[in-house]
Amino acid sequence: MSQTIAFYDRVDHALHDSSLQTALHRATTRFIGNRAGAIGALCDADRLRDQARAIRAYALAHLDELLPQLAANVEARGGHVCWASDGEEARRYIIELARARGVRSIVKSKSMASEEIHLNEALEHAGFEVVETDLGEYIIQLAGETPSHIIAPAIHKTREQVSELFQQHLGMPPTNEVPPMIRTARQALRQRFLQADMGISGVNFGVADSGAIVIVENEGNARLSTTVPRIHVAIMGIERIVARLADLGVMLQVLARSATGQKLSVYTSLISGPARPGEEDGPEEFHLVLLDNGRSRILGGQYAESLLCIRCGACLNACPVYQAIGGHAYGGVYSGPIGAILTPLLQPDLPDAYLLPQASSLCGACQEVCPVRIAIPDMLLRHRADAVKAGKANPVEKAAIAGYTLTMTHPAIYNAGGKAGRFFSRILARKGRFRRLPPPLHLWTKQRDFPALPPKSFRELWAERQKQRRSSS
Amino acid sequence: MSRDQILANLRTSLNANRPWLLGEAARMPHEPPPFVLPAQDDLVGQFVAEIAKLEGKAYRVADAAEALAIIDRLIEETQATSVIGWDLDQIGLAGLPELLAARGIKPAAADVRGEGRKARLQELEPIPICLSGVELAIAESGSLLLRHGPGKPRLASLLAPCHIAVVFRRQLVRGLGEALALLAQRYGDEIFGPTSNLTFITGPSRTADIEMTLSLGIHGPPQIHVIVVEE
Amino acid sequence: MTTGRRRAVLFATCIVDQLYPTVGLAAAELLEQQGVVVEVPSDLLCCGQMAFNAGFRDDAYAVAGRTLEVLRGKGDVVMPSGSCAAMIRHLYHELFAHTPFAGMAEDLAHRTYELSEYVVDVLGVTEVGACFNGRITYHDACHGLRFLGLGRQARALLGRVQGAEVVPLPGCDQCCGFGGLFAVKQHSISAAMLDRKIEAIESTKADLLVTGDVSCMTQIAGGLSRRNSPTRARHLAEVLANMVDAR
Numbered sequence: 001m002s003q004t005i006a007f008y009d010r011v012d013h014a015l016h017d018s019s020l021q022t023a024l025h026r027a028t029t030r031f032i033g034n035r036a037g038a039i040g041a042l043c044d045a046d047r048l049r050d051q052a053r054a055i056r057a058y059a060l061a062h063l064d065e066l067l068p069q070l071a072a073n074v075e076a077r078g079g080h081v082c083w084a085s086d087g088e089e090a091r092r093y094i095i096e097l098a099r100a101r102g103v104r105s106i107v108k109s110k111s112m113a114s115e116e117i118h119l120n121e122a123l124e125h126a127g128f129e130v131v132e133t134d135l136g137e138y139i140i141q142l143a144g145e146t147p148s149h150i151i152a153p154a155i156h157k158t159r160e161q162v163s164e165l166f167q168q169h170l171g172m173p174p175t176n177e178v179p180p181m182i183r184t185a186r187q188a189l190r191q192r193f194l195q196a197d198m199g200i201s202g203v204n205f206g207v208a209d210s211g212a213i214v215i216v217e218n219e220g221n222a223r224l225s226t227t228v229p230r231i232h233v234a235i236m237g238i239e240r241i242v243a244r245l246a247d248l249g250v251m252l253q254v255l256a257r258s259a260t261g262q263k264l265s266v267y268t269s270l271i272s273g274p275a276r277p278g279e280e281d282g283p284e285e286f287h288l289v290l291l292d293n294g295r296s297r298i299l300g301g302q303y304a305e306s307l308l309c310i311r312c313g314a315c316l317n318a319c320p321v322y323q324a325i326g327g328h329a330y331g332g333v334y335s336g337p338i339g340a341i342l343t344p345l346l347q348p349d350l351p352d353a354y355l356l357p358q359a360s361s362l363c364g365a366c367q368e369v370c371p372v373r374i375a376i377p378d379m380l381l382r383h384r385a386d387a388v389k390a391g392k393a394n395p396v397e398k399a400a401i402a403g404y405t406l407t408m409t410h411p412a413i414y415n416a417g418g419k420a421g422r423f424f425s426r427i428l429a430r431k432g433r434f435r436r437l438p439p440p441l442h443l444w445t446k447q448r449d450f451p452a453l454p455p456k457s458f459r460e461l462w463a464e465r466q467k468q469r470r471s472s473s
Numbered sequence: 474m475s476r477d478q479i480l481a482n483l484r485t486s487l488n489a490n491r492p493w494l495l496g497e498a499a500r501m502p503h504e505p506p507p508f509v510l511p512a513q514d515d516l517v518g519q520f521v522a523e524i525a526k527l528e529g530k531a532y533r534v535a536d537a538a539e540a541l542a543i544i545d546r547l548i549e550e551t552q553a554t555s556v557i558g559w560d561l562d563q564i565g566l567a568g569l570p571e572l573l574a575a576r577g578i579k580p581a582a583a584d585v586r587g588e589g590r591k592a593r594l595q596e597l598e599p600i601p602i603c604l605s606g607v608e609l610a611i612a613e614s615g616s617l618l619l620r621h622g623p624g625k626p627r628l629a630s631l632l633a634p635c636h637i638a639v640v641f642r643r644q645l646v647r648g649l650g651e652a653l654a655l656l657a658q659r660y661g662d663e664i665f666g667p668t669s670n671l672t673f674i675t676g677p678s679r680t681a682d683i684e685m686t687l688s689l690g691i692h693g694p695p696q697i698h699v700i701v702v703e704e
Numbered sequence: 705m706t707t708g709r710r711r712a713v714l715f716a717t718c719i720v721d722q723l724y725p726t727v728g729l730a731a732a733e734l735l736e737q738q739g740v741v742v743e744v745p746s747d748l749l750c751c752g753q754m755a756f757n758a759g760f761r762d763d764a765y766a767v768a769g770r771t772l773e774v775l776r777g778k779g780d781v782v783m784p785s786g787s788c789a790a791m792i793r794h795l796y797h798e799l800f801a802h803t804p805f806a807g808m809a810e811d812l813a814h815r816t817y818e819l820s821e822y823v824v825d826v827l828g829v830t831e832v833g834a835c836f837n838g839r840i841t842y843h844d845a846c847h848g849l850r851f852l853g854l855g856r857q858a859r860a861l862l863g864r865v866q867g868a869e870v871v872p873l874p875g876c877d878q879c880c881g882f883g884g885l886f887a888v889k890q891h892s893i894s895a896a897m898l899d900r901k902i903e904a905i906e907s908t909k910a911d912l913l914v915t916g917d918v919s920c921m922t923q924i925a926g927g928l929s930r931r932n933s934p935t936r937a938r939h940l941a942e943v944l945a946n947m948v949d950a951r
């Protein structure tokens with residue numbers, strides 16, 4: 001399990017994985033370009049994003065009313081609602097339901113919430129056959145891996161690797177062409193859909209006033225999962241709600257554009273309960289699992305803003321750290337900048353979750369692209385402060401900061417320190433630079449030079465200059 | 474009970490952060506704009522162009538006869554002997570029942586509910602064409618809005634590799650905001666009365682999950698033919 | 705102002721003070737040329753960003769609190785560093801929230817400016833009489849760009865530098881990978897980011913890489929120097945004050 005490997009090892013591994021590097025570069029550049037084009041084409045992108053933020057904030061502010069409203073509307077339409085405090089309750093509900101209905105095979109369309117509660121493992125353990133049907137998810141399921149990107153879970157895989165998996169698991173003849181792989185997957189998965197007893201989906205938005213959930217996708221696997229099997233189970237993080245159907249006129253516009261640069265995703269399904277009498281198709285049963293898993297508490301703290309997130313993935317693509325290391329290195333279910341905020345909150349038992357917020361240069365590219373303008377860097381800083389408060393700072397850093405603080409609050413020490421630094425620099429620097437510094441600064445000079453210190457500080461030069469001026473005037 | 478526990482937690486949390494959230498919520502009106510791109514003169518032209526960009530096929534035709542000719546050609550090409558379709562009156566294209574009858578095609582009912590669901594699905598699976606109308610269509614994104622219900626099955630835009638959709642000029646709106654407003658105006662609280670499912674379809678099924686290479690038809694129809702009747 | 709002349713405190717920041725005194729002198733020169741009376745308080749040291757960014761808020765509080773005291777009642781404060789200016793303008797609010805310093809922090813935030821912003825937006829000047837014969841490319845330092853909305857000002861100023869050919873830097877708004885202690889703690893990621901930046905810079909064949917932040921400059925210059933690149937990294941102020949020697 002990747003979680004037992006330390007964060008730094010995962011990072012190192014990622015940085016040296018050349019096919020991952022190629023894939024990341026290809027995917028993130030494409031996503032960034034597509035998003036920029038789509039957002040740039042809007043009449044008033046800034047306003048639309050402000051509206052999206054306002055709509056999400058309103059929903060969170062009224063979560064205690066909107067959730068019961070959503071649930072009541074779903075039930076009024078003949079659906080069932082499960083309130084799950086944590087992953088355990090959600091898993092138990094779904095497993096018991098599947099058992100009670102004699103379910104054997106289950107198809108799943110992409111759901112980060114189900115990843116969050118490790119639903120697949122639980123279902124398989126309980127004896128059910130579970131197939132991920134989003135192509136990317138299917139590929140990584142065959143490979144026994146986890147998603148590396150919110151909206152493109154298998155971007156770390158090359159076509160050769162995919163081909164091998166399909167040859168091995170699906171009996172595809174050898175090829176490195178994409179179209180035959182697509183055909184193979186379509187055929188294999190189509191039969192899975194037709195034979196499935198239960199479809200499990202995620203939820204992009206719950207719409208309180210209509211009792212509907214919204215699922216956004218490009219492949220059609222979510223439509224099949226929620227139409228073909230006789231039972232549909234949707235899992236929704238409780239924060240992913242909007243108050244009114246009209247709100248979708250804003251949210252869907254920014255979601256598709258931020259995620260993939262599309263004007264709308266290929267399929268946007270609005271689903272309210274099970275099929276009605278008189279309808280020819282659609283599921284007989286609809287179950288909505290409302291998953292809390294820590295969210296109701298996050299809402300009251302200093303990370304509440306992270307609950308505005310609509311999981312578009314734009315911040316991942318824009319993040320230079322994500323671009324360099326990809327999703328797996330983060331070790332949690334959610335990766336990238338928003339993952340660095342959410343993982344320590346949602347998976348606090350991951351031993352190095354507290355390191356994730358450190359893995360940021362705080363450049364702010366995430367906040368710049370976020371459709372709901374989440375102040376991600378501010379929250380990364382809060383996580384760092386929390387880690388220090390919890391005593392997780394490393395001792396060298398602690399000592400360094402203590403020295404820094406002493407220096408920066410005492411001009412005499414500061415000046416003496418500067419003088420000492422310049423003295424050593426005169427002796428040790430070569431040609432105006434350091435090629436190597438002693439630990440811990442050797443980590444700086446591993447990859448880059450450090451400038452030699454100048455003979456005098458700015459303030460010394462300034463004082464001399466002022467003196468000269470006074471005497472000459 | 475978990476429900477009460479969750480709601481209690483939410484209330485406690487909101488005691489702390491509700492004022493801030495309400496402040497953020499009040500910064501901007503929530504009403505969606507009717508459309509989000511610069512308006513163009515030719516709505517049909519915009520719609521057709523958008524679908525082409527998505528690698529769908531769109532046809533602008535003057536009347537039902539021209540539309541029928543296209544459908545006829547597609548049946549010919551796919552050698553279809555059956556279609557999964559909406560009730561033909563719900564599509565509303567004059568002459569369509571006669572055309573299908575002349576071709577010897579009986580629309581297959583997508584009646585999969587109840588006993589024998591899986592067997593019925595297997596029977597529908599080989600059918601090469603889906604045939605539907607739309608509730609509305611959105612010009613600036615090239616989207617179709619399908620409001621399902623009796624006589625309007627979901628599988629009729631999903632299962633077969635070729636989806637033919639008939640759109641009338643009067644069904645076309647400019648943007649998503651406009652479409653949602655119209656829906657609310659038409660059906661009020663009963664949008665989800667006769668059906669549990671509304672779907673916006675924007676181009677053929679696609680994926681870029683293998684090396685970001687765009688591929689069509691991974692699950693839904695790889696081909697979508699949208700016929701816009703201007704009469 | 706009674707004298708009719710503008711006054712401003714030049715807060716040169718600890719890094720400029722210790723590593724890049726010429727940047728401080730250049731900034732002072734630039735302001736004085738425009739008729740600003742420059743003051744450099746001898747006990748003004750650091751904005752506290754390093755501790756704050758590392759999560760040591762008590763330490764940041766001590767350092768920044770002291771800075772608030774030193775700058776109390778001093779009028780406009782100009783900083784040749786977008787990052788440090790952003791610390792004061794954007795982050796002091798959170799650092800001092802619910803403390804006795806809150807009001808002072810708010811007040812300081814309102815009168816703190818980054819250098820290019822002060823020159824262009826406050827003084828209304830873009831022509832400062834600078835010359836440089838050679839090719840220049842500009843890197844947008846992240847904090848200035850995203851938290852202060854900078855970039856336009858520096859480009860306007862560079863556009864008026866006589867003899868300079870200003871060429872765009874591909875990915876000019878991509879982070880160079882500095883990020884304070886990040887550069888050391890996550891050195892391998894930082895280095896990967898730096899590599900991309902250096903490649904982009906080299907593709908421009910510029911003589912000078914100009915930026916408005918000495919921290920990015922240290923990172924980028926360190927990378928250029930390690931690769932023995934012919935491109936030099938300089939602070940905007942040095943170019944504007946004609947303190948970059950031709951080669």
Ligand code: SF4
Nearest residue numbers: 309310312313315370
């Ligand atoms: S934080 Fe913002 S940009 Fe990142 S996934 Fe969430 S909504 Fe998208």
